[in-house]
Amino acid sequence: MDKRLRWFDEGAPKLRQVLDQLGLGDVLPAGQDFYACPCCLVAYPREAVSDDRLSIEDVPPKSVGGRPLLLTCKQCNNNAGSVFDSHAATRAEAEDFMRGRVTGRALRMTSHVDGIPLRGTAQWTDRGIEFVGMPERNKPEVQAAHLEALDAYVESESPRPNHSFTVHTRFSEARARISWIRAAYLAAFAALGWGYIFRGVMDPYRKQLQQPDASIVPTYILRDPNAPPEERRVLLVDRPDELRSVAVVMGEHTVFLPSLFQPMTCGELAEAFASQRTDGDQLSVNLDGKEIPWPKRAMYFLD
Numbered sequence: 001m002d003k004r005l006r007w008f009d010e011g012a013p014k015l016r017q018v019l020d021q022l023g024l025g026d027v028l029p030a031g032q033d034f035y036a037c038p039c040c041l042v043a044y045p046r047e048a049v050s051d052d053r054l055s056i057e058d059v060p061p062k063s064v065g066g067r068p069l070l071l072t073c074k075q076c077n078n079n080a081g082s083v084f085d086s087h088a089a090t091r092a093e094a095e096d097f098m099r100g101r102v103t104g105r106a107l108r109m110t111s112h113v114d115g116i117p118l119r120g121t122a123q124w125t126d127r128g129i130e131f132v133g134m135p136e137r138n139k140p141e142v143q144a145a146h147l148e149a150l151d152a153y154v155e156s157e158s159p160r161p162n163h164s165f166t167v168h169t170r171f172s173e174a175r176a177r178i179s180w181i182r183a184a185y186l187a188a189f190a191a192l193g194w195g196y197i198f199r200g201v202m203d204p205y206r207k208q209l210q211q212p213d214a215s216i217v218p219t220y221i222l223r224d225p226n227a228p229p230e231e232r233r234v235l236l237v238d239r240p241d242e243l244r245s246v247a248v249v250m251g252e253h254t255v256f257l258p259s260l261f262q263p264m265t266c267g268e269l270a271e272a273f274a275s276q277r278t279d280g281d282q283l284s285v286n287l288d289g290k291e292i293p294w295p296k297r298a299m300y301f302l303d
């Protein structure tokens with residue numbers, strides 16, 4: 001509660017100041033403080049903290065290693081969790097498994113020995129894949145046949161048992177992407193402030209959040225599987241000039257948003273990046289610019 005009130009009291013005067021600068025000072029009733037949810041721009045009074053309409057949001061989502069960063073409205077926060085972030089988390093889990101990362105999380109899986117299935121869960125441990133069958137999801141006779149076939153292999157000491165795993169996971173790639181774009185948008189807001197997200201070029205990002213299934217924001221996301229998962233950076237890219245942007249680095253994901261000065265639209269930005277992309281989806285040029293510290297809370301740098 002204390003933290004939310006503090007964050008409200010830091011953000012509200014900045015919001016009014018920026019609206020005044022934009023000549024929009026009269027959109028908020030006078031004599032009272034308001035904080036707008038950065039995702040839907042609905043303005044909330046201070047009571048919205050005590051009645052829980054404003055909530056603390058983790059950026060990136062907690063399920064992919066994020067930390068509390070700013071206030072969004074409860075509706076946007078909850079909605080993003082189920083509509084976008086669950087997809088990003090499921091994708092991350094599946095990728096971690098494929099890369100053999102020991103994460104302590106188990107995935108639903110079917111083990112096949114000689115084509116005989118056994119449903120269960122699997123996770124990586126220091127000793128390799130640990131598979132646990134789920135008796136309630138297997139017919140006893142099939143389970144017995146599976147274990148018998150497995151025993152036969154162990155006894156025969158065959159070097160190449162006919163054994164495979166099928167991972168059962170379901171996520172939407174498009175929605176996982178939007179989850180990362182949303183996280184980048186929020187981090188950029190926390191770093192740069194209201195003045196950044198009120199620019200016209202940022203409107204499509206909010207529209208995309210309201211319309212999850214529409215393709216509104218083409219955005220280049222750089223993936224670097226070797227980046228440390230805890231890496232967090234914001235880079236104001238100014239070289240090469242044609243890729244001017246705000247780069248938000250969250251572990252292996254780097255999302256590129258419109259720059260501070262003479263910003264390109266998301267469409268122009270995506271085209272500019274597409275022309276600098278290699279076949280492997282990496283960039284053929286080095287990016288340079290000013291690095292600003294990852295915000296610990298909303299800093300309103302531009303405001």
Ligand SMILES: [Zn+2]
Pocket residue numbers: 037038039040041042072073074075076077
């Ligand atoms: Zn909202």
